[in-house]
Amino acid sequence: MIKAGVLKNANGSAYIEFGDNKIMCGVYGPRDVHPKHMANSSTGILRCRYHMVPYSVSERKNPAPSRREIEISKVIKEALEPAVMLERFPRTAVDVFIEVLQADGGSRCAALDAASVALADAGIPMRDMVSACAAGKVADTVVLDVNNEEDQAGQADMPIGYMPNLEKVTLLQLDGIMSPKEYKECIETGIKGCKIVYEIQKKALNERYFGDDHK
Amino acid sequence: YRLVYVGVQRSIARPILFYAHHPRGAGKRIGMATQLLSKYERDYIEEGVNQDLREDGRNCRDYRSFAVQTGVVSNTSGSARVQLENTSAVVGVKAELGAPDPTQPNSGRIEFFVDCAALASPEFEGRGGEDLGHHLAHQLAGAYSHSSTLDRGSLSIIPGQQCWVLYVDVLVLEWGGSVLDVLSLAVRAALHDTRIPRLIVTGEGEEVEVEVSDNPHDSTSLDIGRAPIIITVTKIGLNFVVDVNMKEEMCASSRLSLAINEQGQILSTSKDIGGGIPYFQLNDAIRMAQEVSREVFQKLNSTLHSQDHEGLGGNTRSTQLFS
Numbered sequence: 001m002i003k004a005g006v007l008k009n010a011n012g013s014a015y016i017e018f019g020d021n022k023i024m025c026g027v028y029g030p031r032d033v034h035p036k037h038m039a040n041s042s043t044g045i046l047r048c049r050y051h052m053v054p055y056s057v058s059e060r061k062n063p064a065p066s067r068r069e070i071e072i073s074k075v076i077k078e079a080l081e082p083a084v085m086l087e088r089f090p091r092t093a094v095d096v097f098i099e100v101l102q103a104d105g106g107s108r109c110a111a112l113d114a115a116s117v118a119l120a121d122a123g124i125p126m127r128d129m130v131s132a133c134a135a136g137k138v139a140d141t142v143v144l145d146v147n148n149e150e151d152q153a154g155q156a157d158m159p160i161g162y163m164p165n166l167e168k169v170t171l172l173q174l175d176g177i178m179s180p181k182e183y184k185e186c187i188e189t190g191i192k193g194c195k196i197v198y199e200i201q202k203k204a205l206n207e208r209y210f211g212d213d214h215k
Numbered sequence: 216y217r218l219v220y221v222g223v224q225r226s227i228a229r230p231i232l233f234y235a236h237h238p239r240g241a242g243k244r245i246g247m248a249t250q251l252l253s254k255y256e257r258d259y260i261e262e263g264v265n266q267d268l269r270e271d272g273r274n275c276r277d278y279r280s281f282a283v284q285t286g287v288v289s290n291t292s293g294s295a296r297v298q299l300e301n302t303s304a305v306v307g308v309k310a311e312l313g314a315p316d317p318t319q320p321n322s323g324r325i326e327f328f329v330d331c332a333a334l335a336s337p338e339f340e341g342r343g344g345e346d347l348g349h350h351l352a353h354q355l356a357g358a359y360s361h362s363s364t365l366d367r368g369s370l371s372i373i374p375g376q377q378c379w380v381l382y383v384d385v386l387v388l389e390w391g392g393s394v395l396d397v398l399s400l401a402v403r404a405a406l407h408d409t410r411i412p413r414l415i416v417t418g419e420g421e422e423v424e425v426e427v428s429d430n431p432h433d434s435t436s437l438d439i440g441r442a443p444i445i446i447t448v449t450k451i452g453l454n455f456v457v458d459v460n461m462k463e464e465m466c467a468s469s470r471l472s473l474a475i476n477e478q479g480q481i482l483s484t485s486k487d488i489g490g491g492i493p494y495f496q497l498n499d500a501i502r503m504a505q506e507v508s509r510e511v512f513q514k515l516n517s518t519l520h521s522q523d524h525e526g527l528g529g530n531t532r533s534t535q536l537f538s
Contacts, residue, residue, distance in 0.1 A: 101307075
């Protein structure tokens with residue numbers, strides 16, 4: 001379930017419930033860059049912050065950003081960059097803030113889905129939506145959307161971010177072990193999942209902007 | 216769902232705090248996100264308040280309606296979300312085993328952390344919200360510092376060795392005025408929602424063993440009957456108002472936050488912002504806060520009780536955060 005436009009102060013926002021993941025995303029931009037030396041004179045910059053609240057996981061997590069969060073922030077930023085038309089806004093920044101309220105496996109994909117919807121909700125020109133879903137291998141079988149329990153016990157986890165219309169992969173990571181055949185199968189499965197998610201992202205934006213007229 | 220106002224008050228023992236000017240800009244105040252207001256808008260708001268008519272049509276004493284939802288996040292011992300117009304926060308309480316404070320071996324502990332997320336306001340980019348978060352956490356901690364607010368004795372497991380530590384983590388999602396009040400409501404609702412697992416303590420002396428009950432329904436709730444809420448009275452022009460929105464906050468000359476419990480006792484006070492409060496007006500301000508707190512407690516309690524009756528409450532089930 002994705003709901004767009006849930007935060008009143010942010011330029012664009014989205015909330016996603018993907019399995020037991022509950023993630024909030026707020027987008028500000030394009031806006032002035034502070035500190036100024038980070039501004040790029042030929043293109044806007046995209047900044048992303050992925051953060052998990054202390055109560056998002058079973059054992060209380062320290063609020064300070066962990067290495068994992070910093071890595072995921074980078075990965076999500078790089079997954080969104082191809083989609084956002086940053087060159088239209090030189091010397092500005094588009095900030096994407098992600099807060100994970102509840103995590104249960106595949107949160108980076110859910111976060112990316114919410115971020116794409118939030119960017120669209122902010123009215124930032126985009127070439128395509130980015131839809132993400134994780135595939136994986138559990139008990140020697142390629143499966144779609146691995147949750148936390150399956151991730152702990154399973155053999156591989158592969159988050160995939162995909163632009164459905166341009167047919168380009170913008171996020172691809174693997175954690176685990178796979179044969180080349182399984183790898184390809186996993187990507188195929190993941191992309192099928194991404195296409196399903198894309199429909200839900202479109203629905204969220206339709207509901208927000210066209211209400212009940214557009215079904 | 217219903218919304219509940221939450222206010223947090225500071226401890227009585229604390230000295231009066233003054234906000235320092237933020238290093239980033241002259242006149243930028245910590246404690247509020249800035250909004251541009253023209254002199255005429257400011258005059259309009261002040262003159263209105265002087266005549267007991269606020270820019271959104273309310274009287275000085277009117278609190279806006281708010282919604283409260285409990286049990287919104289499942290990995291917690293208790294949680295709540297509060298929405299008051301364009302201010303909202305999500306609070307999660309996690310009860311974990313820890314060591315008690317050496318000076319209070321027979322008590323459990325409660326610790327507050329407030330994250331003013333960058334998405335809450337354009338002012339909070341980078342680490343802009345950090346100082347604010349620390350300040351709000353400090354105020355919440357102050358409100359709950361008095362021993363009467365929570366039965367800390369019941370949180371003790373093995374005196375001097377083990378106790379429950381309640382980690383209260385607040386995420387401010389939207390910053391739109393009256394934030395401290397909203398946070399205190401959310402904290403109280405989350406504590407109401409909190410369930411502490413039952414423990415089985417075996418052995419004696421050196422070989423004491425503590426086992427946490429596996430059964431999620433085998434738990435006790437917290438008694439929040441004496442937990443406070445915070446009501447902030449803000450001075451605009453000649454009068455005091457409660458529950459300010461963003462624009463009104465910018466017109467404030469000073470404000471007073473009081474932590475009040477259901478019994479009407481004041482647990483902590485904090486005066487903010489540079490201006491002075493005329494001595495003769497102090498009593499009016501305090502009385503206003505007390506009267507408003509009664510109304511707010513009523514709304515909060517009725518919401519929480521009806522959610523309990525509907526079988527909600529406790530983290531046995533997780534609601535959709537947005538319906």
